[in-house]
Amino acid sequence: MTAAIGPVGLILFFALLALGVPIAFSLLGVSFLGLVILTGSKAAFSTITSVSFNYIASYTMSVVPLFILMGMTASATGILEEVFDVARKWFGGFKGGEGLAAIAGNTVFAAASGSSLAACVVIGRGALPAMRKAGYPLDLSTGIIASSGTIASMIPPSILICIYGLIVDESIGKLLIAGVIPGILEAFLYFLVVLWGVRKMKRKEMTKSPFWEKVVYTRHLWIVLLIILAVMGTIYTGVCTPTEAGAIGALTVFLLCFSLRRLTFDLLKKILKDTVRTTGMVFIILVSAVVFSRFLLVSGFTESVVSAVTGLDVSRYIIFALVVLCYMALGCFLTATAMMVVSLPLFYPAMMALGFDSIWFGIIVVTLCEVALITPPVGMNAYVTQSLDPTIPLSTVFKGTSYFVIADVIRIIILTLFPVLVLYLPGTM
Numbered sequence: 001m002t003a004a005i006g007p008v009g010l011i012l013f014f015a016l017l018a019l020g021v022p023i024a025f026s027l028l029g030v031s032f033l034g035l036v037i038l039t040g041s042k043a044a045f046s047t048i049t050s051v052s053f054n055y056i057a058s059y060t061m062s063v064v065p066l067f068i069l070m071g072m073t074a075s076a077t078g079i080l081e082e083v084f085d086v087a088r089k090w091f092g093g094f095k096g097g098e099g100l101a102a103i104a105g106n107t108v109f110a111a112a113s114g115s116s117l118a119a120c121v122v123i124g125r126g127a128l129p130a131m132r133k134a135g136y137p138l139d140l141s142t143g144i145i146a147s148s149g150t151i152a153s154m155i156p157p158s159i160l161i162c163i164y165g166l167i168v169d170e171s172i173g174k175l176l177i178a179g180v181i182p183g184i185l186e187a188f189l190y191f192l193v194v195l196w197g198v199r200k201m202k203r204k205e206m207t208k209s210p211f212w213e214k215v216v217y218t219r220h221l222w223i224v225l226l227i228i229l230a231v232m233g234t235i236y237t238g239v240c241t242p243t244e245a246g247a248i249g250a251l252t253v254f255l256l257c258f259s260l261r262r263l264t265f266d267l268l269k270k271i272l273k274d275t276v277r278t279t280g281m282v283f284i285i286l287v288s289a290v291v292f293s294r295f296l297l298v299s300g301f302t303e304s305v306v307s308a309v310t311g312l313d314v315s316r317y318i319i320f321a322l323v324v325l326c327y328m329a330l331g332c333f334l335t336a337t338a339m340m341v342v343s344l345p346l347f348y349p350a351m352m353a354l355g356f357d358s359i360w361f362g363i364i365v366v367t368l369c370e371v372a373l374i375t376p377p378v379g380m381n382a383y384v385t386q387s388l389d390p391t392i393p394l395s396t397v398f399k400g401t402s403y404f405v406i407a408d409v410i411r412i413i414i415l416t417l418f419p420v421l422v423l424y425l426p427g428t429m
Contacts, residue, residue: 006301027288031295065279066246075118077262096198102127110152120149143400146385150370155183174426189407289341316354331372374401
């Protein structure tokens with residue numbers, strides 16, 4: 001009877017999701033009911049309250065609202081809007097230059113915001129008209145914007161990487177640094193997709209800027225460079241913890257916006273309100289995930305899954321491939337954050353038991369969450385990109401992102417064959 005409670009709870013959770021119950025309440029409801037059956041109501045209440053308090057009161061948790069505040073302030077005030085123009089100066093002389101500039105712009109924007117959706121909006125506002133004017137196929141141009149926006153989920157400061165670290169109790173600093181090389185690899189593979197996509201396009205007249213003009217125009221990136229040094233520079237050198245770096249980053253962005261007169265009182269109120277709302281949503285989902293993980297552990301379901309997986313007489317990479325397929329299937333129904341909180345309580349212990357590295361697996365999971373952001377029917381980046389021009393069919397956007405999903409699969413294969421690409425930088429900290 002006890003052994004069946006875990007699987008039944010998991011089935012009940014997915015049933016509640018199908019009925020439209022918010023993921024946090026689905027997780028908490030199933031966890032509480034299961035813990036009551038397994039341990040009694042008093043122990044269940046005690047578990048939920050103690051886990052909730054200890055988790056939210058954790059010093060490490062404060063990195064999440066700080067990064068959210070930093071990203072929202074930077075995107076809402078428009079201090080990063082010149083990023084695409086700088087990238088276009090450098091790439092405008094090449095065939096496919098507008099697409100390459102969009103990817104480069106999103107990569108730079110990612111390093112200063114950490115928000116995938118904001119990247120789609122800020123870079124897309126300039127990139128979409130530029131690509132349409134240059135004669136890009138509509139599916140390719142929208143696919144470039146939606147897909148390159150996901151780079152913000154990999155390049156630090158990434159909220160998704162922080163969420164992974166908090167759920168599995170891994171070093172957030174090392175995880176953030178581990179995302180640098182995979183993020184650059186992602187941009188490079190996306191470059192190749194663009195070059196392949198424009199290979200048959202007729203070359204239109206392009207404005208080639210002199211090298212000195214490119215160098216001079218790059219001065220507009222000083223804000224991005226300052227934010228990167230304030231956040232990632234302090235984490236990598238060990239001067240600050242991720243939480244302290246988040247505070248420095250948020251303060252840096254705030255002072256920059258204030259000095260540039262981009263921050264009005266009304267805008268500040270809106271930024272703070274949105275930050276609180278987003279933080280509250282993330283916190284309740286994270287707490288629900290931890291409680292759900294505790295329920296699965298108490299029920300013995302987690303141990304059963306780990307035993308079953310480690311007992312299989314097959315290569316661990318075959319099991320890993322099945323886990324990847326599971327994530328890609330989940331991405332068709334759940335948001336990126338939801339994928340993590342649902343899957344990690346089961347998949348993480350199994351992957352660790354098979355000998356995979358925790359930091360490496362985290363980067364793979366974030367990569368798969370990026371895929372979820374651009375695959376139907378709930379790929380949020382596709383919806384945001386389509387909102388830039390509501391006349392564009394959503395199916396056209398998803399057709400465009402399909403090219404980049406292939407690039408993401410190739411990236412997972414490369415990172416699996418060469419895990420040093422993930423683990424080198426954290427190893428030097």
